[in-house]
Amino acid sequence: MADELxxxxxxxxxxxxxxxxxxxxxxxxxxxGAVALILLGLIVNAWATVIGVAxxxxxxxxxxxxxxxxxxxxPEPIEAPAPPTVEPEAEEEGPPRYERSKFxxxxxxxxxxxxxxxxxxxxxxFAVAPAFVDQDYPEVxxxxxxxxxxxxxxxxxxxxxxxxxxxxxRTAFVRYNGMQDSVPSFSIxxxxxxxxxxxxxxxxxxxxxxxxxxxxxxxxxxxxxGYGCPCHGGAYDVEGNRTAGPPVRALDRYEYSIVEGRxxxxxxxxxxxxxxxxADAVIVKYSPSDPGVHVDGPEQYxxxxxx
Amino acid sequence: xxxxxxxxxxxxxKEDVEREGKPFFPYAMFxxxxxxxxxxxxxxxxxxxxxxxxxxxxGDAGILGPRYTEEADPGTTSFVPRPDWYFYFLFxxxxxxxxxxxxxxxTVGIPTIALILLLVLPFVDRRRERRLVRRPxxxxxxxxxxxxxxxxxxxxxxxxxxxxxxxVEQVDAWVEAQGLSEEGAEGAALFAELGCLNCHTYLDSxxxxxxxxxxxxxxxxxxTAEEFAAYIANPAEFGNNVMPAYExxxxxxxxxxxxxxxxxKGEGGxx
Amino acid sequence: MARxxxxxKQQLEHALLVPVDWLEERSGLVxxxxxxxxxxxxxxTNWFHTLGSATLTAFIVxxxxxxxxxxxxxxxxxxxxxxxxxxxxxLTLGWLVRGMHRWGASVFIILLFLHMGRxxxxxxxxxPRELNWLLGVLLLVLAMLEGFTGYLLPWDQTAxxxxxxxxxxxxxxxxxxxxxxxxxxxxxxxGTDTLARFYxxxxxxxxxxxxxxxxxxxxxxxxxxxxxxxxxxxxAGDERKEVSTxxxxxxxxxxxxxxxxxxxxxxxxxx
Numbered sequence: 125m126a127d128e129l130x131x132x133x134x135x136x137x138x139x140x141x142x143x144x145x146x147x148x149x150x151x152x153x154x155x156x157g158a159v160a161l162i163l164l165g166l167i168v169n170a171w172a173t174v175i176g177v178a179x180x181x182x183x184x185x186x187x188x189x190x191x192x193x194x195x196x197x198x199p200e201p202i203e204a205p206a207p208p209t210v211e212p213e214a215e216e217e218g219p220p221r222y223e224r225s226k227f228x229x230x231x232x233x234x235x236x237x238x239x240x241x242x243x244x245x246x247x248x249x250f251a252v253a254p255a256f257v258d259q260d261y262p263e264v265x266x267x268x269x270x271x272x273x274x275x276x277x278x279x280x281x282x283x284x285x286x287x288x289x290x291x292x293x294r295t296a297f298v299r300y301n302g303m304q305d306s307v308p309s310f311s312i313x314x315x316x317x318x319x320x321x322x323x324x325x326x327x328x329x330x331x332x333x334x335x336x337x338x339x340x341x342x343x344x345x346x347x348x349x350g351y352g353c354p355c356h357g358g359a360y361d362v363e364g365n366r367t368a369g370p371p372v373r374a375l376d377r378y379e380y381s382i383v384e385g386r387x388x389x390x391x392x393x394x395x396x397x398x399x400x401x402x403a404d405a406v407i408v409k410y411s412p413s414d415p416g417v418h419v420d421g422p423e424q425y426x427x428x429x430x431x
Numbered sequence: 432x433x434x435x436x437x438x439x440x441x442x443x444x445k446e447d448v449e450r451e452g453k454p455f456f457p458y459a460m461f462x463x464x465x466x467x468x469x470x471x472x473x474x475x476x477x478x479x480x481x482x483x484x485x486x487x488x489x490g491d492a493g494i495l496g497p498r499y500t501e502e503a504d505p506g507t508t509s510f511v512p513r514p515d516w517y518f519y520f521l522f523x524x525x526x527x528x529x530x531x532x533x534x535x536x537x538t539v540g541i542p543t544i545a546l547i548l549l550l551v552l553p554f555v556d557r558r559r560e561r562r563l564v565r566r567p568x569x570x571x572x573x574x575x576x577x578x579x580x581x582x583x584x585x586x587x588x589x590x591x592x593x594x595x596x597x598x599v600e601q602v603d604a605w606v607e608a609q610g611l612s613e614e615g616a617e618g619a620a621l622f623a624e625l626g627c628l629n630c631h632t633y634l635d636s637x638x639x640x641x642x643x644x645x646x647x648x649x650x651x652x653x654x655t656a657e658e659f660a661a662y663i664a665n666p667a668e669f670g671n672n673v674m675p676a677y678e679x680x681x682x683x684x685x686x687x688x689x690x691x692x693x694x695x696k697g698e699g700g701x702x
Numbered sequence: 703m704a705r706x707x708x709x710x711k712q713q714l715e716h717a718l719l720v721p722v723d724w725l726e727e728r729s730g731l732v733x734x735x736x737x738x739x740x741x742x743x744x745x746x747t748n749w750f751h752t753l754g755s756a757t758l759t760a761f762i763v764x765x766x767x768x769x770x771x772x773x774x775x776x777x778x779x780x781x782x783x784x785x786x787x788x789x790x791x792x793l794t795l796g797w798l799v800r801g802m803h804r805w806g807a808s809v810f811i812i813l814l815f816l817h818m819g820r821x822x823x824x825x826x827x828x829x830p831r832e833l834n835w836l837l838g839v840l841l842l843v844l845a846m847l848e849g850f851t852g853y854l855l856p857w858d859q860t861a862x863x864x865x866x867x868x869x870x871x872x873x874x875x876x877x878x879x880x881x882x883x884x885x886x887x888x889x890x891x892x893g894t895d896t897l898a899r900f901y902x903x904x905x906x907x908x909x910x911x912x913x914x915x916x917x918x919x920x921x922x923x924x925x926x927x928x929x930x931x932x933x934x935x936x937x938a939g940d941e942r943k944e945v946s947t948x949x950x951x952x953x954x955x956x957x958x959x960x961x962x963x964x965x966x967x968x969x970x971x972x973x
Contacts, residue, residue: 251885252881252885254884254885254887254888254889254895255881255884255885255889256884257889258890259889259890259891279508281506281508282506288893288894289779289780290502290503290504290505290779290780291503291505291779291780291892291893291894292505292893293504293505293506294505294506295505295506295507295508315506315508319534320525320538320866320867320870320871320874321866321867321869321870322512322863322866322867323506323507323508323510323512323863324508325508325509325594326508327594327624327625327626327629328624328625328626328680329621329624347680348626349625349626349675349677349679349680350625350626350629350675351626352594352626352629354510354511354512354594354597355511355512355525355526355867356525356526356529357526357529357629357638357640359626359629359630359640361675362679366531367629367630367641367675368529368629368630368640368641369529369629369640370525370528370529370530370531370533370534370537371531372531372534373531412890413880414870414873414879414880414883414884414890415870415873415874416534416535416538416870416871416873416874416879417873417874417879417880418531423532426535426876426877427876427877427879427880428877429880430880437829437830440829440939441829441830441939443938443939443940444927444938444939445927447744447938447939448742448743448744448927448938449742451744451745451936451938452742452743452744452745452938453742453743453745454739454740454741454742454743455738455739455740455741455742455743456739456740458743459743459747459751459928460739462747462748462749462751462752463752463755463756465752466749466752466753466755466756466759467752467755467756467759469756470756470759470760470763470809470813471759471763473809474760474763474802474805474806474809475798475802477801477805477808477809478797478798478800478801478802478804478805479798479801481801481804481805482790482797482798482801487787487791489858495805498790498791498797499783499786499787499790499856499858499860500858500859500860501858501859502783502857502858502859503779503783503857503858503859503861503862504859504862505862505892507859510859510863512859512860512863512864512866512867513860513864514853514864514867514868515807515808515849515850515853515864516808517808517811517812517846517849518846518849518850518864518868525871534874535874535875535876538871538874538875539871539872539874539875539879546839546843549839549842550836550839552822552827552835553827553828553831553832553835553836554832556827556828557828557829558828559828559829560825561824561825561826561828561929561932561937562932562933563823563932563933566825569822569823569825570823573819573822573823577819
């Protein structure tokens, strides 16, 4: 046997070069469907079996009848006519026509580009969208006003979104400046250095840390002469103005409100420079910017829009 | 784009290799395999040393550093951030550019320029010469780059802070070096905490910013503690418009710092 | 040469070759592998040329250890630190896998720089290998980014603050800087999204890029060949050549005879 099969791909030679094969017919498929129906009916519904048997008999009969046409001398059913030959159109005269191949090339590339866009753009948008959405700054309860003696700086570490847990811990330097126009005045500075975001430290002795009741806030009294950054040598005075190093503006500040005798922290904002001190400080608000971004001076035009 | 000499070189190269080259396997691949084994062993050795010399506590460091530091705390006021060691050169670059207008240079300017130089190298250097003795620009350039990256990385690694948390540790050394009294030592601790080292240098600590002088021997000028205290309270009165005023700290603290400065006369009168 | 093999041995060899031939006929891969293994490289390649494959080995170590670490690491801010502690302290040999990954990163970067320096000093970035150099620079950038994104994953203090600074570095770039840093952070503040983004970049995006570029890099190395050291007396491709008196390493193959063809002093066949 092995000798007869020489190489794959070659059909073995038969003695009978012209084997007679039956003409194509659809009845076997129908018969198979009927058999399947019989088997299905055995599991699902007995009536299906009955119908299946009937169909099998009918289709089987038709199949055998078609296959045995020759033997019984009936003419073969007409086969599908040969496809008509298509004449090339190159001989036509007249205005030049838009060639089919060019149309297909363009259509392929165009559809490909469309698919690429449909897949990529929403995905890119999804990835990039957070950069354009404004940050939601929730209000944080920093405890009762009695915790903030006048003129004393306190390092307040709080969890801004309790549900997020530790990742939302932030620190602010808070000082109660006394009343101004019968409204309590606070200076609240963010501790993030505005050079590159490192956590600044108060330059001065610090006291005992105490936890507040009922709110996730921890206070540490301190007596800073200024604030310093441990990363690249930035330094600020107590109002947050830069005194040395690479920071590009003053420390960011927080808005605040007094609600039922408690200090409530609002949204942060950026500051170019603070004039004056304490309750008399004159502060120009800029929208909250990333560290390293100038908010005034000629360099501000390098950052036309900070999301 | 390529000229006929370049193409001729490559043709010669191919012929030479074909005629006289050695098969990659096993001759060259053997070297590669040995080197790879060395690399893997070094990595495993480093991992072992790192693990067995450190402890489970956060921050418990062995020869190769701790296994991990404390869990991330965005509200900390005592941590000193540092990048991974292979970024130390960039880190130190940022410390060099202290002026706010120049920040962009250090953060993106210089690294971008360096990257562009790397990318255009093959287009700038079109010479075919490969022997080192005939490539002075390349050799000098390479040496300069290696030296500067090395120095920047080293300086980045040893960069110390002038902040309270780190400076306070130096006080004992200062007490010994300058022979400070008890009040002087208290003043020294306050001097460290108040952030004076941000701009002044003192013995081996501190930074030099905005033209602030070194204070190691300031006592040798003969000024008294009270005079120092008055100066620090409001430097503008004495013509210094750069240094901030410290009168908020209170007379007591300023006097202690003044005492410390008065006693800082330098080591035995020498340099 | 070979002794006459027993029929048994011949049949065994035949049988072993059957699957190899099956694969070769259907894919051509075996032929490709043979070409890679037995291609000629210049006779004078030395240990300096092993730095490239050593870098690749370090990268593979990173890939393998990284995949295993990903089985246990949890990329959420509330669980990341604890999972790292668990891997380091409790899992069997977890410390070894984490240690290898962490120190493998440093070794990878060092070898990368050494390899780059070697290529530069050998002048192997010149024609026709300029494209390979460009790919290499891109690989350098991607490798540094890979280190940067990986550094955040343990979510301890060092990780968190180094990442704060790194992202804010981007913010200082003019015009697009703030958008880039917000994109990296997934918002204006570092949050849960930041860790997830960095994890995705570290595991999928950047390694994908690295693998693709390394494949291209290796393809070019195989296609264009490896240069001889520039100080070599018999560097492949050189015009003037002395008769080979260079030392031969222990394992170098003996040079073949010229088979009686007339040759010039270099050994090339006369026209």
